Amino acid sequence: MTEQFKMDAPATDRRLDGMAQGLVGAPLDRPEGPLKVSGTATYADEYRLENLAHGMLVRAPGNSGRVRLANRDAVAAMPGVLAVIHDPRLLRNPAQGTANKAPVQDANEAHYLGQPVALVVAESFEHARHAAHALKIELEGGTPRPVDPETAAIEPQSSKGLDQGDLDRAMTEAVHAVDVTYRTPSHSSAPMEPHASIAQWDGENLTLRGSYQMLKYNRNELADALGIHPDRVRILAPYVGGGFGSKLGLAPEAVAAAIAAKETGRPVSVALTRPQVFETTMRRSETRQRIRLAADAEGRLAGIGQAALVSNLPGEVFAEPVLQATHFLYAGENRRLSLDLARVHRLCAGSVRAPGEAVGITVLECAMDELAEAAGIDPVELRRRNIPEKDPESGKEFSSRRFREALDSGAEAFGWSDRPATRSRREGEWWIGYGMASAARVNVLMESRARVTLAPDGSAKVETDMTDIGTGTYAILGQIAGEMLGLPRDRVEVVLGDTDLPPASGSGGSWGAASSGTSVYVACQAIRAQLAERLGVAETELTLKDGQAVFDNRTETLAEILKGDEIAKEGHVLPGDTSKAVRQATFGAYFVEVAVNGVTGETRVRRMHGSFAAGRILNAKTARSQCLGGMIFGIGMALTEELAFDDRDGHVANHNLAEYHIPVNADVPQITVELLEERDDWASPLQAKGIGELGICGAAGAIVNAIHNATGVRVRDFPATLDKVIAGL
Template identity: 40%
Template sequence: MTTFAPPETRTPYVGRAVDRIDGAAKTHGEARFAAEHSYPGLAHAALVHSTIARGRITAIDTAAARAVPGVIEVLTHENAPAMKPAKGGPLDLSSMVSGTSVNYLATDQVHWNGQPVAVVVAETQETARHAARLVRSAYEELPAAVDFAAEAPNAVPVKGNPIMQHGAEKGDAEAALAAAPVSVDLTFSTPALNHNAIEPHATTAVWNGDELTVHESTQSIAFLRRHLAKRFGVPEGNVRVLSPYVGGGFGGKGSVWAGTLLAVLAARATGRPVRLALTREAVYRAVGGRTPSTQRVALGADAHGRLTALIHTSVSHTSRIGGNAEPITAASRHLYAAPNILLRESSVQLDLLATTFMRAPGEAIGTFAIESAMDELAWRLGMDPIELRLANEPERDPVGGQEFSHRRLRELYTKGAELFGWHRRTEGMRDGRLLVGMGVATAYHPAVMLPASVTVRLAADGTVVVRCGLQEMGMGAATAQAQIAADELGVPLESVRVEYGDSDLPPAPMAGGSTQTASVGAGVVAACAKIKQTVLALARRAPGSPLRGHRLADLQARDGGLHHAGGGQTYADILAAAGRDHVEGAIKQGMLGFVVGMLRERRRWVKAATGAHFCEVRVDPDTMEVRVARWLSVFDIGTVVNTRTAESQMRGGIVMGLGLALTEQTLIDPRNGRIVNPSLSEYHVPVHADVPRLEVHHLGDPDPTMPLGIVGVGEVGITGVAAAVGNAVRHATGTRVRDLPITLDKLM
C-alpha cells in the first residue's frame, strides 16, 4: 500500500481557497479562446449537414453556394482531399478519441441525420453560413434504425475487458429475489442528452507546409495532436495544438469530431488559415451526446432490510459508426452488500450520431435507477431510507471482495442528516398549499489515475515553472498544480508559474474521469522530489553546508529552501555555491506501465469518491410543477487541493444533475433520426431560477493510496442527484417517477 503524507504535515497552500490564476485574464477579456485567434488571410468555414439518417448522396449541387460573393471553396466528397483513417493499437488512446469512424468527405455514404456532407469556406463567417444553406443534396435513402425504444429489444450483451468492466454475477440473484420476503422490481428510463458548454466547439487551423498549428477547444490536447498527425499523414512533431482556455467541457470535447477535422482539411485544401466555429445547432448535429437508457433494478430484502438480492440490468445504444456503451451498472457493483448480485449491460447499434462521454458516463444515469429503487424498497419496508442504506453498507467490495481504500459513507449520511434537519421529515408535509418532500441518495464515482508527464524548473531566484500540457476548462486545474508545487518546494505561491494548454509541453491525460488533478499532481510531486534530491546533492558537495550529513527524509521544504531542526539553507544559496542558475526535475510516464499498475492496484483496492445528497422539493398540487427548494450534499473526495474551486465543481455537478432530473432531454424524431430541439430555447438546461442555494460540505479526509490523498471531484457531484430529486418527489406526492426528466405531465 502506497502512503502519502496528509496535507496537515505539509506547507500551507494545499487546502486553501485560492483564486484561479487565470481568473483575471478571463474576467478582463484578455483570455483568447479557440475562435478568437486571428491570422493574415483568415477564412471561415461552415458545415452542411445531411437530412437523412442512412443512405448515399446521389447528387450535390454547390453552384448557388459558389456564386455567393466571398465564397472561396466548397468541399464535398467529389473534390475534397482524402484523410487517412484513424487507427491505433490497444494502448494508443488517440484512436479511442475519434468521435466516429467516418472518413468525412471521402465517401458518399451517410450514416446519421446531421452528418457533415460539405464544408463552405468564405471570407467571413456570415458568408460561409449563408452559402452553406444554399448547398442542395439528393439522396438514395436506406432503411435506418433510429428509434431507441423500438430497437432496445434487439440489444446484445456488452463485452467487458480488464479496464472497462461491464456486468458481474455472484450467487443466484433471480432465485434470491423470488424467495425474498420483501422486494421491488422496477424499470427506469433516461433520455438522450446533449452537450451545451458555454463555448461551442471551435477550431482555428493553420498549415505552414507540412506543419500544422491548431487552436482548439479540447479536453484532450495530447490525444488530439496524435490523432491529427495520423489523419493528415504528418509526423506528430509537426502538429501543435494550443488550448490554454476552454469554455467548458463535460466530455463532449474529449473526442475529435467532424468540425475539427474538417477545419484542418479546409485549411490544407485552400492554403488559408481557417476558423470553424460550430453554431449551437451544429453542436447537436455533429457532436455526440449521452445515450438514452432503459434499466431494471430488482431488490430483495429480509424483514430487517438486509439485501438478499440485487439485480441491475441496462440497455443503451451506440452507433454503427462509433461510440462506447455506458457502464450504467458500474456503481451498483460497489454500493451495497448483497450475497446475490446480477449486473448486466446490453447495447444496440443505431443509425444515429455516435454517443460519447458526458459527465459521469454510466454512473450519472445508473445511480438514478439504483438509488430510486433503494428508496422504494425503504417505503415497502417502512424504514427510513438512510437507515436502509447504512444497514447494507459493505465492509469490502460486494462483487470482487477488495478492500475499500477510503470509504466514509456512514459519516457522510450522519453529518448530512444533522445539517439538513432530516429528523423533521414526516408524512404529509406542506408549506401552505404546496406539497413538501425530502429525499436522499448516494453519490459515487470511481477514482482513477492516468499517466502524466511533468517538468518542474527551480531557478536560482526562487521562481518555479511547472510545465505540463494539461487542460484548463474553468475548474482551476492550473491553480491546483501551482498550489501543489508551492507546497512541495516550500516556496511562495506567487513565485510559481504553470505553463499548460500546449501540445509542445509534456503530455497530460485527457481531462476526463475526474483524473487530471491526481494524475498531474502525482507527476508534480515526483518532479519536485527529484529537484530536492538534486539540490541536496549539490549542498552536500559544498564545504560548511548545514545540510551535509542529512537525508532528504530528515528535511522540510519551506521558506524557499531545505531545513531541519538545527538550521537550513535556501535554494538560492545552494545554487549560487554550485554555480547553477537552475535545477530541473522531469517525470515521463507511459501507457504500458500505467495499465500494468492500474490492474495490479485494482486487484487489491476499490477507490472512489462518494457523497450523500439531501433534497427538499415543493410541488404545486394543481399544476404538479416541481421546484427544488433546499439542497445539501456532503462529499468524501479525499484531499481538497483548493476549497473554492472544488466546491464550485461540486455545485456544478449538482446543477447538471438537476437538469438531468427535471428539464433536459434530446428529442429525436423516430421517423428520420433528426434532433428536433437543437437549441437552448428548446433544450432546457437549468437556469438560476431553477437552482436553490446549494450547500456543499466535504470531509477533507485524504485517501492514503492516492497522491496527496486526492480522489477527484469533477464528476461525483452529478451522481445520485436525479434520484435524490425523484425520491423527494415521491415523498411529496406519493408518485414514483421512473422516466426522466420528471416533468409535470408525469405527475398529473
C-alpha cells in the same frame, strides 16, 4: 531528467501533510481569474490570425444514402466563397475519449441526421454562413434505418455484466422486493463554448487552436485522420470553455478546418453553431433500466439486479457503462447485472459528465427509495444497513470510503430527521418533501507527465499539455508545486494546453487532478532531492518555506542554494498495482427539499446539500465548485433535460438552448457542500481522488425521491416534468 513513478504500493508517507507552505487544500482563488473576468483569457476561436478564413459545416439531411452536393459549383461561385470541401477524411462523428486514433471517416454516406458532410469556406463568417445555407445536400439510394433503441438490433455487452448467485430465487424469498423499470433520456453536455478550431499550416506542420480536453490523444487522432505523422501536429488549448465529456475526442470541425486550411493556403476557423453542437458532438445514451432489489425484513439486501439497454451508432464501441458503480456500492450475495447495446442511427453516444454512474446510480437510488418505502425503513438507514464490508463481487478491500460518514453528516447538516411523511406537508398550494440519494463514482489514475523548472531566482514554472476546462488545473498544479518547493503561490507559474509540453492525462473521467497533480509532485520530489544533495542533508530533513530552505538549524534562500543554476525535472506517473489491488471509488450523499405545486405539477428545488469524500482536497474552493456543478447538472437531469429524437429519422428535435433546458440561476437554490477530510493512500501519492463528476452521480435521484415524498407520485421516466407529476396528483 525524467523521474518515473509507478503507483504500485500505497503511499503511506503522506508527504504533503509534512510540507510547510500551507497551499494544498487551501481555498485559493484561481490564478487565471483576472483574465477570465476581464474577457482576456483566449479561447479556441479567438485568435485573429492574418488572412483568417471562416468555414461553416453543412450537415446530412437524413440518416441514410449517398451524399451528393447538388449545387456545389453554384455555391463555390457565391460572393466571398473560397472553397467547398467534401473530403473522405471528414469525421463522421467525434472520437471517443482516449481513442488515440481517428473515428469513422465518411463524408460520402449519411449515417445520422446532423452528420457533417461538407464545409463551406469563405472570406468572412457572414459569407460562409450564407453560402453554407445555400448548399443543397441530396441523399441518394437511402433505406429506412433503425432509430429507436427499443426495437433496434441488440448487442449484449457480456464483459460488463455479472451473474452471481441466484437473483430469481432471492427475489422469490425476499420479504421486501422491488422490481421496477426506469428510463432516462439522452443528454447533451452543452458546454457554453461551442466546439471550435482554427487550423494553420506552416509548410507541412499544422497548428490547431482547439477546444479540447485531452491533447495528447487529440494530437494522434488528428494526425491519424489526416494521414500525417503526429510530430507535424501541435494543438493549443490554454482555455477551454467547458467540456463535460463532449471535447474528449477529436471532433469533425478540427479535421475540416485542417483540410480547408491546406486547400486554401490560409488559416481557417471552424466553429460549430449551437444547433450543430447538439447534433454532431456527443450525446449521453438514453437508458432503460430494470432494477430488482431483494431484501429481508430489516431491509438487508440479498440480491441486486440491474439490466440496462443503451444505444450507439454502428461502428462505435462505447456503451454507456451504466453498471459501473452498482458492482460495489451495496451488499447482496445474489447479483445479476447486464448491459445491452442497441444499434441506432442517432448522433454518436459517448461520454457526458460521469458516464455510467450519472444515470446508473441515479436509477439505483430511486429504486432504493422504493425499497425503503416498501420496507418502512428510513432511506438513510436503509443505505447504512447495506454498506458492504468489502467489494461484494471481487472481495477486495476498499481503498478508502467515508460513505457512512457522508450519509450521517449530510443528514445532520440538512436536518433530515425533520422529513415529513409521504404527502403530508403542504404550504399553500405547494407540497413539500425531502429526498436523498447516495453518490458513488469509480476512481482512476492515468499516465501523466509534467516538467517543473526551479529558476535561479527561486521561482518555479510548471509545464504540461494538461488542460483546465474550468476544473481548476491552473490553481491546483501551482498549489502542489508551491507546497513541495516551499514557494508562495504567486512565485509559481503554470503553463497548460500545448502539445509541445510534456503529455498529461487530459481532463476526463475525474482523473485529471490526481494524475497531473502527481506528475507535478514527482517532479518536485526530484527537485527537492537535488536541493538536499547540494546541501548535504537527507531530503526528508529539508523544510522548504517562503523561498527558503531550513535544515540542520540553518536557513538559506533558494537563490543561494541554486547559485545561478536552474533545476528542471520531468515527473512521469504511471498507474500500477494499486489500481487492481483494491476497489477505488469516491462516495457521498445528497439531500434535497422540493416544493411541488399541487395545481400545476411544477417542482422547485428549495434546498440541496451534498456531503462528499474524495480523498485529499487540493483546493477547497474549486473542489466545492465542481461539486456544485455536478449537483446542478443533477437538477437538470431530474427536472428538465432531455434530447428529444424524431421517431422517423432520429434527428434531434430540440437542438438549441431554448428547447433543451439546462438549469438557469432561478432553478438553483444556494446549495451547500461538505467535503469530508480523507486520505487515500492507494489512489495517488497526493492521497487525492477525483471529484469532478461525483456531484452528479445520483443527484437527480435525490430530487425525484423528494418529489415522491412531497406528493406520493413516483416518476420513473426522467425528467420529472410537470405533465408526469400532475398525472399522479
